[in-house]
Amino acid sequence: MCSTDERRPYECDGLSGYKALPGVVVLPDCLEQVCAVMRLCQQYSVPVVARGAGTGLSGGATPHPEGVLLSMARFNRILSVDPVACTARVQPGVRNLAISEAVAERGLYYAPDPSSQIACTIGGNVAENAGGVHCLKYGLTVHNVLAAEVVLMGGEVIEIGSEAPDQPGYDLMAAFIGSEGLLGVVTEITVRLLPVPPTAKALMAAFGDVEQAASAVAAIIAAGIIPAGLEMMDTPAIIAAEDFVQAGYPRDAAAILLCELDGTDAEVQTEIESVSSLLFECGARSVDIARDESERQRFWSGRKNAFPAVGRISPDYYCIDGTIPRRALGEVLLGISELAARAGLRVANVFHAGDGNLHPLILYDSGKPGEFERTEALGAEILQLCVRVGGTITGEHGVGLEKIDQMCVQFGKAELEQFHALKAVFDPEGLLNPGKAVPTLSRCAEFNAMHVHHGELPHPELPRF
C-alpha cells in the first residue's frame, strides 16, 4: 500500500505521541513473500519495521519514514494443536486470546495475558516478551513459547527453540523473545498450553495506608503462597475505576489489594483462609471474598478497566512501566507524588504488586501547551527513580522509541556495545527496526551531557561512562 490514505492507519502504535508515515506498507500472506521482502530490503538497504496489532505502548512499531512497514496481520491461523504435548503451532498474527479460545474445549489455555489480549497478537507478544496479571505464577512470554520459525534479514529461514527440552547450542529463543523486532521476523510460533485450573477465587482487601498494603503482599509470599494474581491500586485509581465500572471498591481506601488464588478446590479453600487472616494481621480494614464467579469478575473489572477509567477523568494520560523491588514501594510512591507535585501533574498508580511492576498513569491535557513535554519529563524522572532503587525502566512494555534515553541510565557503555554486537550477528546493516530499543553511544553521550546540571551528574552513585 502506497497511498497516503492507506498508509495513515499505520502511522503509530499504542503510543500515539510518536507518529511517522511509513514509506510503504506491505501485507504478506505467506512465508515466501516475507522472505522476498527481507531479501529485497537487504539488497537495497531499506529499513523494515514489523507490526502485529499495533497495541504496543512504547513505539516499538512506529514506522520508519523511508522504510517498509511489514504488517503480519494476514498470518492469522492456528496451524495445529497437539493435545498430548499440550502445545499449539500458530502464526504470529493470531490474537493472544484467540489461542485460549481455540483450545478451551480441551480444558487448556495460553497463560500470558497482557491487558490488550483481546487485540494484541502473539507475534507482538514475542517481540515484547509480554507479561500480564498472572505472570508471578505462570511466567512471561519467554516461559511459555517453546519454538519459532524466523526470517532473518536477507530472507534466510531458521527454526529456533524446540519442543524437546534443551536443544544444542545457545538459547536463541531467549535472545529473540523481547528483542523488539530487531533480530528477525517471526513467522510461526509454538506455544505451551496449560490446563485451566479447576477453581479460581478472588478477594479484595482495603487499606488505610499504602505501606500496610505493601507489607501484606510480602506477608502472603513469606507464607509460601504464590497467588495467580496480586494487584494494588491507589486512591486516585480506585476512585476513577469505581466511577467508571462500579466494581464495589471502597472510595476512601488509601489502597486496595486484589488477590486471586487458583488450583484445586481443596487447595484454594485453604489458601483463601490463610490469605484473609494474613491481610487482617497486616492491617486491612476490610477483606471481601468474591462469593461467586460474577462477583469475581466484578472485582477484576475495576482493575482491568483502570486505564480507560483514568482516561475518563483526564483528557489524556501517559502510562509508565517501571519495575521495582517491592520493598521500595513506599519510597517510590512517595517519590512519585513529590515529583508529580513539582511538575504540577496528577498521577494514579496501578501496580502488579506480586512482581513489582508499577504503572503510574500521569494525567495531562495535550491541549495545554507544554503539558505533554512536562508529562514526558515526569515519566523519565519516575523511571530513573525506579533504576535508582534497583529496578528497571520497563517491566513489560518494552523500550521502543519511548524509553530509549532511559536505557542510557540503566546501562553503561560496555553493556550497550555488547547489545549492538549481538544485534550485528543477526542484522549487520542495522535494517530491522532501526533507532529502537538500544540507543547508540553518541545518543547516550548527548543525553547524559544534557542532564548535567551545575557540573554534577544526576544520580552520582550510578556507574557512568
Next chain:
Amino acid sequence: MSEDADSAVAALQERVRKAAQDGEGLAVTGGDTKSFLGRVSRGTPCSVRAVQGVVHYEPTELVVTVRAGTRLTELESTLAQSGQMLPFEPPAFGEGATIGGTIACGLSGPCRPYRGAARDFVLGVRCINGKGESLRFGGEVMKNVAGYDVSRLMAGAMGTLGILTEISLKVLPRPACSQTRTFEMPGEPASELMTSFLGRSLPVSAAAYLDGVLWVRLSGSEAAVSTAAGVLGGDREAEGDAFWSQLKEHRLDFFSHDSPLWRISLKPQNDVIHFPGKTLIDWGGAQYWVKSDAGFEALSELVRPYGGYITGFGSRDQGARSDVPQDAVLKLNRGLKAAFDPAGILNPGRLFPED
C-alpha cells in the same frame, strides 16, 4: 567478603584481558564437578571459586543474588532456612558444585517439565566477556524487558560467552508437602499416563519410569497432595525422596552400568521409543537416559523421526558425540560467540566445534 570478591573479579578481568592479548584459551571452572559435560576444550584452568558469597537475599521478594563461586549446597541451605528453594532442582554432581557452574551448564532436575528449567529462573547476571569487561544484564526484578535478555542466554552457554561472576535468581517457597506414588505397569500405558499430567490440574512435580515401575511425585499443599493421591491411586512410596535425589545426582543403580550414558531430549509423546541397552524415562517422557553401547549414529537414527537431540553424558570424549546446531543456526551460534568473545578464549570448543 565483598572486598575479597571485588578484587577476585578484578583479578579475573585482568586474567581475561591478558589471555585475549595472548590468544590463550581459558578453561573456566567453578567446583569442577561437571567437567565430563560438553566437548573437550583447550585452555589453562581459570577458577571462579574465589568470587563467593550471597550478595542479597530478601525471601519476600522471591529473589536471591549470589556470587558465582558460591557452593550450591551453601545457597540451597540459605534458602531452606527461609522455607524456599531453587525451583529447578539442579543436579550438583559433587559436593563442590557452584551456582555459577550450575547456571553455565543449564541443567535442571526431575521437576523441570512442571516448574521450569534453570534458564527460566535467571533474572540477571554480572559477567566478564572475552574482552575482560565486567557487564551487568537483567536485574533483581521478575519483569524486565530493557535490552536483550543476555542473562538467560548465559544459561547453558557453558561459560563460552562470558564468565559468570554474579547471578540473580527467582526462588520459590518449598512445597508444604511431598508424596511419591508408584505404579507397576508396562511402558506404553505408563508413558500415556505420564504425558497426561501435562494437561491435567494435578500437583505433579516429577514423573519417571524405570524397570516396569512408574514413579510420580506430588508436591504442594497438604490438601492438594492428598486429593491428587486419591485421584491417581498407586502405592505410597516411603523412599520417594531418596529415589528423586538419586535420579537427579545419577546415583541410582541404573547409572552404574558399564555402557556409555546418553541423554535424549524429546517432545513428550504417548509412544515409548525403544533404544538398545537400558532406558530410564524421566521428565514425564521428555528425557530418556539411555545406557547403551549402540553408539551415537545408531541412536541418532532412532531419535531423528521424533525430532529429538542426543547428548553424550558420560565423559569428555563422549561429549564430542552430541548433537550440535545445524547450518544457519550454527552460524548464528558462532556469531554470538564472536560477539561476546572476539578472541575465542573462553572455554573454546566446549559447546560446539570451533570454526
